[in-house]
Amino acid sequence: MADKKRIAVVGATGAQGGGLARAILADPHSEFAVRGVTRDPESDNAKKLAAQGAEIVTADLDDEASLAAAFDGAYGAYCLTNFWEHFSGDKELEQAGNLARAAKKAGVEHVIWSTFEDTRDSVPLDDDRMPTLQGKYKVAHFDAKAEGNQGFIDAGLATTFLLTSFYWENFIYFGNGPARGEDGVLAVTYPLGDKKLPSMAVEDIGKCAYGLFKAGDTYIGKTVGIAGEHPTGNEIAAAFTKALGEEVRYNDVPADVFRSFGFPGADDVGNMFQFKRDFNEAYCAARSLEFSRSLNPELQTLDQWLAANKDRVPIG
Numbered sequence: 528m529a530d531k532k533r534i535a536v537v538g539a540t541g542a543q544g545g546g547l548a549r550a551i552l553a554d555p556h557s558e559f560a561v562r563g564v565t566r567d568p569e570s571d572n573a574k575k576l577a578a579q580g581a582e583i584v585t586a587d588l589d590d591e592a593s594l595a596a597a598f599d600g601a602y603g604a605y606c607l608t609n610f611w612e613h614f615s616g617d618k619e620l621e622q623a624g625n626l627a628r629a630a631k632k633a634g635v636e637h638v639i640w641s642t643f644e645d646t647r648d649s650v651p652l653d654d655d656r657m658p659t660l661q662g663k664y665k666v667a668h669f670d671a672k673a674e675g676n677q678g679f680i681d682a683g684l685a686t687t688f689l690l691t692s693f694y695w696e697n698f699i700y701f702g703n704g705p706a707r708g709e710d711g712v713l714a715v716t717y718p719l720g721d722k723k724l725p726s727m728a729v730e731d732i733g734k735c736a737y738g739l740f741k742a743g744d745t746y747i748g749k750t751v752g753i754a755g756e757h758p759t760g761n762e763i764a765a766a767f768t769k770a771l772g773e774e775v776r777y778n779d780v781p782a783d784v785f786r787s788f789g790f791p792g793a794d795d796v797g798n799m800f801q802f803k804r805d806f807n808e809a810y811c812a813a814r815s816l817e818f819s820r821s822l823n824p825e826l827q828t829l830d831q832w833l834a835a836n837k838d839r840v841p842i843g
């Protein structure tokens with residue numbers, strides 16, 4: 528353990544970072560050791576990681592000095608922010624800056640920054656195809672992460688910019704799974720038209736990130752994108768139909784209708800789907816399946832994920 532290179536994993540108690548931590552810990556020959564970063568080392572997830580062999584350190588994304596201490600002595604850092612905890616693009620951007628400055632101070636040699644496209648490059652703020660949110664974003668949880676890229680560049684850090692994809696776990700935790708319509712038939716509902724949704728098992732994001740660290744400096748300074756599949760809405764419905772043994776349809780809705788659904792962040796998610804729909808070719812091209820599989824040969828397909836997880840998907 529002592530001679531292994533430490534990877535400080537922000538979000539190690541959560542979905543993305545947890546996947547990376549587990550991928551490293553599951554590999555007995557790994558050249559890396561895991562340092563899980565959390566606000567609460569006493570949480571069940573933190574204790575579980577510690578029991579699996581991770582070092583656990585305490586830090587808060589809002590406290591740069593705590594992050595610098597958490598990164599001290601680490602070779603690598605997996606950096607993420609969690610928009611869905613506070614729904615603020617500006618706070619995400621600040622936290623990204625804290626991460627970058629802390630990584631620089633600690634002398635981290637390879638950072639992976641979990642980011643997204645800046646949708647404002649495609650839909651400028653004065654373009655009213657979709658509403659402007661929080662005064663300066665189109666898709667706040669994309670744009671703020673993208674704007675956060677600059678902090679890592681300005682710090683002169685050796686960074687890999689990782690474009691992730693929609694988790695299939697959203698079918699479980701985010702209300703994106705099938706719901707029964709008034710006609711009694713199950714349907715999945717997205718404003719996607721006939722376009723594709725690059726998406727993946729969240730555990731595979733961590734495994735791909737492990738592949739990026741294992742590749743040394745190959746992807747430093749590069750933007751890389753990952754996905755497990757690029758299914759259309761109809762293909763997602765067909766996969767559910769097969770897994771559940773009951774017909775599931777795909778409901779294409781206008782983005783305005785989706786934005787009006789009223790759940791927290793519906794406007795941001797509605798804009799996100801619209802961006803993916805309207806710039807689908809580029810969005811998919813940035814997330815090559817072959818590349819993702821080269822980083823992570825265990826990359827799951829939607830059918831595989833559903834076979835293992837269908838009982839966890841609540842049917843609304």
Ligand SMILES: NC(=O)c1ccc[n+]([C@@H]2O[C@H](COP(=O)([O-])OP(=O)(O)OC[C@H]3O[C@@H](n4cnc5c(N)ncnc54)[C@H](OP(=O)(O)O)[C@@H]3O)[C@@H](O)[C@H]2O)c1
Pocket residue numbers: 537538539540541542543544564565566567570586587588589607608609610611612668691692693694695697
């Ligand atoms: N849902 C999707 O389809 C999807 C797809 C791609 C990317 N994303 C992005 O993924 C991000 C969330 O990651 P996730 O899904 O892995 O989250 P998650 O499972 O909800 O876990 C959140 C993690 O972030 C850590 N965290 C949050 N606030 C923190 C703070 N102030 N200081 C230190 N640690 C903090 C938490 O650590 P502790 O609580 O232990 O401190 C926890 O480990 C979001 O920004 C989202 O936009 C989501």
